[in-house]
Amino acid sequence: MNTLFYLAAAVAILATLLVITRAHAVHALLYLIVSLLAAALAFFLLGAPFAAALEVIVYAGAIMVLFVFVVMMLNLGTHSVRGERQWLRPAAWVGPGLLAAVLLAELVYVLGGWSAPATTPAAIGPREVGLALFGPYVLAVELASVMLLAGLVGAYHLARPQKEAEGEA
Amino acid sequence: MQSADYMALLPLLVLSGALGAVMLLIAIGRHHGLTALLTLAGLAAAVAALPVAAARAPIRVTALLTIDGYGLFFMALVLLATAAVALLGYAYFRSWSGHREEFYLLLLCAALGACVLVVSSHFTAFFVGLEILSIALYALIAYPRHRAESLEAGIKYLVLAAGSAGFLLFGMALIYAERGTLDFTALAAAGGVPATLQSQVMLLTGLSLLLVGVGFKLALVPFHMWTADVYQGAPAPVTAFVATVSKTAVVALLLRLLAPMGAQSGAAFSQILAVLAAASMVGGNLLALRQQSVKRLLAYSSIAHLGYVLVAVLAAGPAAVPAVMFYMAAYTLAQLGSFGVIAVRSSRLTEADALESFSGLFFRQPWLATVFTAMLLSLAGIPLTAGFVGKFYVISAGAQNHLWWLIITLVLTSGVGLFYYLRVVVTMFSTSVPVDLTPRPVVFSGALVLTISTVLLIWLGTAPEPLVRLLQNMAP
Numbered sequence A: 001m002n003t004l005f006y007l008a009a010a011v012a013i014l015a016t017l018l019v020i021t022r023a024h025a026v027h028a029l030l031y032l033i034v035s036l037l038a039a040a041l042a043f044f045l046l047g048a049p050f051a052a053a054l055e056v057i058v059y060a061g062a063i064m065v066l067f068v069f070v071v072m073m074l075n076l077g078t079h080s081v082r083g084e085r086q087w088l089r090p091a092a093w094v095g096p097g098l099l100a101a102v103l104l105a106e107l108v109y110v111l112g113g114w115s116a117p118a119t120t121p122a123a124i125g126p127r128e129v130g131l132a133l134f135g136p137y138v139l140a141v142e143l144a145s146v147m148l149l150a151g152l153v154g155a156y157h158l159a160r161p162q163k164e165a166e167g168e169a
Numbered sequence B: 001m002q003s004a005d006y007m008a009l010l011p012l013l014v015l016s017g018a019l020g021a022v023m024l025l026i027a028i029g030r031h032h033g034l035t036a037l038l039t040l041a042g043l044a045a046a047v048a049a050l051p052v053a054a055a056r057a058p059i060r061v062t063a064l065l066t067i068d069g070y071g072l073f074f075m076a077l078v079l080l081a082t083a084a085v086a087l088l089g090y091a092y093f094r095s096w097s098g099h100r101e102e103f104y105l106l107l108l109c110a111a112l113g114a115c116v117l118v119v120s121s122h123f124t125a126f127f128v129g130l131e132i133l134s135i136a137l138y139a140l141i142a143y144p145r146h147r148a149e150s151l152e153a154g155i156k157y158l159v160l161a162a163g164s165a166g167f168l169l170f171g172m173a174l175i176y177a178e179r180g181t182l183d184f185t186a187l188a189a190a191g192g193v194p195a196t197l198q199s200q201v202m203l204l205t206g207l208s209l210l211l212v213g214v215g216f217k218l219a220l221v222p223f224h225m226w227t228a229d230v231y232q233g234a235p236a237p238v239t240a241f242v243a244t245v246s247k248t249a250v251v252a253l254l255l256r257l258l259a260p261m262g263a264q265s266g267a268a269f270s271q272i273l274a275v276l277a278a279a280s281m282v283g284g285n286l287l288a289l290r291q292q293s294v295k296r297l298l299a300y301s302s303i304a305h306l307g308y309v310l311v312a313v314l315a316a317g318p319a320a321v322p323a324v325m326f327y328m329a330a331y332t333l334a335q336l337g338s339f340g341v342i343a344v345r346s347s348r349l350t351e352a353d354a355l356e357s358f359s360g361l362f363f364r365q366p367w368l369a370t371v372f373t374a375m376l377l378s379l380a381g382i383p384l385t386a387g388f389v390g391k392f393y394v395i396s397a398g399a400q401n402h403l404w405w406l407i408i409t410l411v412l413t414s415g416v417g418l419f420y421y422l423r424v425v426v427t428m429f430s431t432s433v434p435v436d437l438t439p440r441p442v443v444f445s446g447a448l449v450l451t452i453s454t455v456l457l458i459w460l461g462t463a464p465e466p467l468v469r470l471l472q473n474m475a476p
Helices: A002-021 A025-045 A049-074 A080-087 A090-111 A126-133 A138-159 B003-008 B010-028 B032-056 B069-093 B102-119 B123-141 B148-179 B184-189 B197-218 B225-233 B236-264 B267-288 B294-315 B320-345 B366-380 B386-400 B404-429 B444-462 B465-474
Strands: B059-061 B065-067
Touching: A002 A025, A002 A090, A025 A049, A025 A090, A126 A138, A138 B010, A138 B102, A138 B123, B003 B010, B003 B032, B003 B059, B010 B032, B010 B069, B010 B102, B032 B069, B032 B102, B065 B069, B065 B102, B069 B102, B069 B236, B069 B320, B069 B444, B069 B465, B102 B123, B102 B236, B123 B148, B123 B236, B148 B184, B148 B197, B148 B225, B184 B236, B197 B236, B197 B267, B225 B236, B225 B294, B236 B294, B236 B320, B267 B294, B267 B404, B294 B320, B294 B366, B294 B386, B294 B404, B320 B366, B320 B386, B320 B444, B320 B465, B366 B386, B366 B404, B366 B444, B386 B404, B386 B444
Parallel strands: none
Antiparallel strands: B059 B065
């Protein structure tokens, strides 16, 4: 179990290093997704399947797919098809693919029952998380909404299309 | 939660309500003056709700917040400073076209984050409050987005604050792994210095990482690199906010957290803090010496001031907590006034922070120059100003705990500090040819802030007893 955990952690670190050294945004994002998947697997191996599922759904799923699509859609045009073909040359996807394959092999190994199940006092499911969030931590949930509001207002202000002579009377 | 809990939370609830109201007002129709007025009304209502909360204090509201006199005092300081920043912002943005209203919305968000910080007694509330403050500040710093230096400052703050939040979270995780709780009081109850070396290492590493995050927010040396650029790039009212509210809130939290935790980690942790304090006092004062921009000068001086405060934080005697509270109040007043002077003199295109633009100011705008002189003298710690009384309390708190070498550093570096504060004062009174001959008229709201802070500064400097007595009752 320890070996599997350290393998997943190594994949996460390696993928993250590759994220920050890639020059191309789409290639970096592919590695970022692998890094998040590796973190999810680490959660799973530590006996937190719910956190692992959230990590996959929220980060690797929703947010990253959105990132990839937005980055890809930013340069639309006649040469976008050629561009996309260029992005998806084998050199670009082999690396993330290999790292993801390592993670998949680990997952199959664990789920297939070849490895002892995670030794955890009690698995924390969605029910416990929900009860904690809307019980003792309800104020944190409310405050998180203010945090999102601040982010939203700030992003709106900074990303609004530039008008002529802004800030001038 | 019960009704008593809601009453204790009333200032925070009112502030959140004001946030919603301002947002709705902007959605219905943009009006700069009306938005500013509603913001001020919301802040005033939150201040008015403080006595209601104080009547129930001290009270624990869920696991996250502890509403007590100590927290409420800092909350009052945060709310009043935010109101002053809103007034300065009105004066600053009045002549701008384009969207000005979001400034007040972000300001209220940041104030709410700071208010949560000062009453938090749980790592979750600490982190969420700090993030609300930081996220609102990213946008506030980069608010004049037509200015390249503001955007640069915003990006710089964003990257470094996100990095420091990572350190903070990792520190919290290590402390949690060692102690099994995120609650400040439970951490205190968990006992003294851990027996085994391994747990000692875990706890100390966690606390040190925590200190990196806090040190970044307080701009302690060696986590100070962002300060000068962000202070210079941000619009002057926002700089005032970063210098006052954001630092006051983190100092309040640090003191609440360290009171139980610091003692458990033994002498090693105090030594780290003492080194940081000394480095900040020396580094801040030396770096400020040769600055040509008043904003950069004040940035480095604020680094030194946080070093002075740490001396009182380290003292940890009965006198320490009131000393920190008084010092932060005096520091907030003087910083608000200083950046207020810069804000009311700034035009749409440039910040009036070049030192030469202050030359001969006394002969053109004598009142403005007098206010700025009072603020600088208070920052330098000259008698009859609040800054002197604050420094006096810090030194006496340190002396009670025999922190002699820190006190010697404080006194020596204050002497160095006097030089650059007086350099600005001398520039204002020099009769050399002024750069711009047409002084900008001072907008009423800006003049109001400057007048009130000057009066309070001198009042606290000459008759500090009422506030000191109040603080001694409020300190836990």
